[in-house]
Amino acid sequence: MSFTQAMAVYLPHLVSAPLLPLALLAIAVLALSTHSAADTTFQERQMQRQKEESGESVALTKVHAIGFGFMASLGLLAMWLWSNVLVYMSLFTFGLGSFVSIQQSMPNIMKRLGLGRGNSWHHNGVAGLLVLSWFWNRNSSHAWIFQDILGGFTISLMLKVLKASSMSSPTLLLLTAFIYDVFFVFVTPYLTSSGESIMEAAATGAALTVKETIPMLFRIPSFRPNGGEAMLGFGDVVLPGILVTFLRECDARLEEDQSLSSAILIGMDSATTRRSTALLLAGSTGENGRRRWSYYLTAVLGYAVGLEMTFVAMMWSNQGQPALLYLVPFTVVPVVLLASKRHELSLLWNGWGGLDGGESEDDDGDDEKGPGEENEKGKVLVI
Structure with a gap:
């Protein structure tokens, strides 16, 4: 099948329910949370x-x-073997995590709505109402609405708690998750007597005999008479999200470093430093005075492409796919290539580390940092 023929077959599905709403939901949660x-x-x-x-x-x-x-x-195997018991633990964990995440998000939400920051009674009331609404309706046809809302808040909290100081750790995490996802989707059918994928069985609740479902995933119904729905695990957003959050922080740090180093050089009166200043300013804004393309947007767009490739592979094979098989390379590789082109890969890979507030070896201790300022010598070393 040629590319044109494939697009003619798959494109109508990619831009209709449930795949398009699921893709937009996942991308929006990733972008906003990070x-x-x-x-x-x-x-x-x-x-x-x-x-x-x-x-x-x-x-x-x-x-x-x-x-x-x-x-x-271990957790996935336990969910597969003792799903009837652990499903209730997952319901409790999801409800509690959602309550805490909504509670912590409410002050900023109320502030943006022009309602002030509110107080703890307002925050607890809204959080409790949403969690109870989900719990009460968790087995109804419209349960996905509450589950997806709570899932977005839960992912936001997780990304605030799980932080990376360099690109190496989240990249290694994604590679580990890549192997884990592929193994439990593609390899385990050959190891089970029923020939089922452990990942798919645990995620969809195929092994459950009680009337409950695992809440740790986004769900979008097809809105068709024959039913069906599309699902995406929270981990497929959280794990790439750790890297994407770090990259947004990198963009901010690089902009700070360029601005501060430029300011330092501007204060030096020589032809050499003036030329260096021009180069630094060009590096921070890119060609023709335009602001340079960010690592954050590179990763978000790569994630979107990887998600669409997941859906194409799912339709082409007519079976569930390990999303990280596509999300990891499309999220990581473009960032690595862009950083290599800019000669910034080593900095991103190792992070700023001791440059934060640290002293260089030739620091005589006379330089003091004011409130809200970082060590200028460390900043120059970054460039």
Whole structure:
């Protein structure tokens, strides 16, 4: 089948329910959650460090990334073997996580609506009402509405809690999840007596004998008489979202570094520094004075393409697909290529590390940082 023929067959499905609404939902949740979770100012980064020290937030490491595959595998096997018991634990966990995430999001939502920040009674009331509405209607035909709303808030909270300080950790996490996803979708049918995929059976609740469903996924019905729905696990948004959040922070840091370094050089009176200043300003704005393309948008657009490729593969094969098989390369590879072209891959891969507030070896201790400012020598080293 040629590309033109394939598009003629699959395009009507890609731009209609349930695939188009599911794609728009996943992309919107990814973009909004990562935009909100990113710490783009010096004050926000300081608060993030305090949260990590107090245990309110988790700094993702390579150990976490490698351990994810093992822990996720155990959890999936347990859900497959004891689904009738663990489904109730998943309902409780989802409801509690949704309540906390809505509660924490309410002050900003009310502020944006011009209603002030409200108080704890307002926040708890709205959160409790939404969670109870989902729980009461969880087995009805319109349960997906509440589940998708709560899922968006839950993912937003998870991305605020799970943060990365370099590109290496979330990339390793995605590679581990890539292998995990492919194994449990494509390999496990050859290992089970029924020939079923453990991932699909656990996600769809095929092994359940009680009238409940696993709530950890987005659901969009087909709105057709013969029924059916499209589903996407929360992990297919959260795991790429950790990398996308870090990339948004990178864009902000690089812009800060360029601006601060330019300001330093502008204060030096020589032809050499003036030429260096022009180069720095060109690097921050791109060619023809235009603002350069961001890593954040590169990753979001790559995620969107990867999601559409997942749907195409699903229709072509007529079976469920491991979304991360397509999401990981389309999200990671464009960013790596762009960073390599700009000679910034090493910086992104290792992060800023000790440059935050640290002293260089030739620092005589005379330089002081004012409130809300970062060490200027460290900034110059980044460029």
